[in-house]
Amino acid sequence: MRVFVTGASGHIASAVIPELRSAGHSVLGLARSERSAAAVRALGAEVRRGDLDDLEGLSAAVREADGVIHLAFKNEEMRSGDLGGAAAADLRAIETMGAALQGTGKPFVGTNGLLGLMLAGFRGRLAEQDVWPGGPRIDAENRVIALAEQGVRTSVVRLPPTVHGHGRHGFASGLIAIAQATGVAGYLGDGTNRWPATGTRDVGRLYLRALESAPAGSRLHAVAEEGIALRDIAAAIARRLGVPAAPVAPEDAGRHFGFLAAFVGLDAPASSRRTRALLGWEPAHCGLIADLLQEEEN
Incomplete structure (x- = not known):
């Protein structure tokens, strides 16, 4: 597959892109700056310059690809206190990419953070089947899952705070x-x-398995500990x-x-019990x- 990866110069992508390439896939990576582009090229991926606000560019890149892994998020805005603004930009990007994928049956792997569900009010031991009606980043997760009803093989990887x-x-x-x-x-x-917590390399392997074989509408937990x-x-x-x-x-x-x-x-x-059973994923780090x-x- 030709896979479009957003956030391609980030920490998670540093494990995801090598896994994709080792499995024989080619990668088109989104990069905001020349410095980021150099990091993407060093991983062996082709570069598409742009960011989450370039909706036209996102749509074009998605239409060229056989699958999408969405890792990007406006972390600088979140760290400055504007989590709501960062989440809104993420949702706009997902709506745009989802529209370009409708009816294609192509895989679209989204990303969320486990802590976000707790911040929104969930309490207890979180499992893959647990959902929350809304909140920062949760609206985006729910939108990705909903695209499964529109002919997209969607999944969402929920990340621990300590990858x-x-x-x-x-x-x-x-x-x-x-x-x-x-x-x-x-x-x-x-x-x-x-x-x-989970090791970065194990997270990279999970994204690859999600892209290749996760059933439409899957919520997955990248949890080792x-x-x-x-x-x-x-x-x-x-x-x-x-x-x-x-x-x-x-x-x-x-x-x-x-x-x-x-x-x-x-x-x-x-817990990641369902994820392990569904995809045969076993953390090793x-x-x-x-x-x-x-x-x-x-």
Whole structure:
């Protein structure tokens, strides 16, 4: 297949694109800048310059492709506090790409974050069949799934907040940067809330399987570890940096954690049982804590 990948210079794409190419697919990667384009070319993909606001360009690229993997999101806007604006731009892009795919039967793999469902109000151990009526990024997930009724073989990969590998750790990288700046590896309250985690290479393999064989309307969980306590993540960061780990009071969360304050107290255990059974996906990368400590030892 010729696969159009948005967010092609990002962390997740650094695993997805090599998996696609190893499986014999060609890749057309969206890149916003020449620096991003160089990173996409280094992965062996062809470059399409543009961004999520270039709706005409997105439509044209999708029409040229045999399948789409949508990884891009306006993370800078989210980090600056405009999650709603970033989510709205994502939804517009999905509507545009979906319209170009209607009736084709081609695969369209979307992306969501597991923490977003907790932020919107879901509570408990999240499974693939659990859905939520709306919220930032959730509207986009639901729209992707709905395209299955319009002749598109859609699936959505829900990512944990800590996708780790290649020296990056998702939201945990933000916690590392905060600990470096403040001298404290912090967690909120007693730190017993949990985040799921998965290795980057395992996530790349799941996107490939979703593209090739996920049934239309599938929600998939890229989860290797169902839930790691935030205080354990903080302890690993503390050891890595040689700083203390300590609780942060709720009233100080915004000052200490910045944009992560909205997420750092969320309890988000998640299962991937159905995903593994459906696609035969089995994570093989080491766990998050081991990954952090391996880097500390090296």
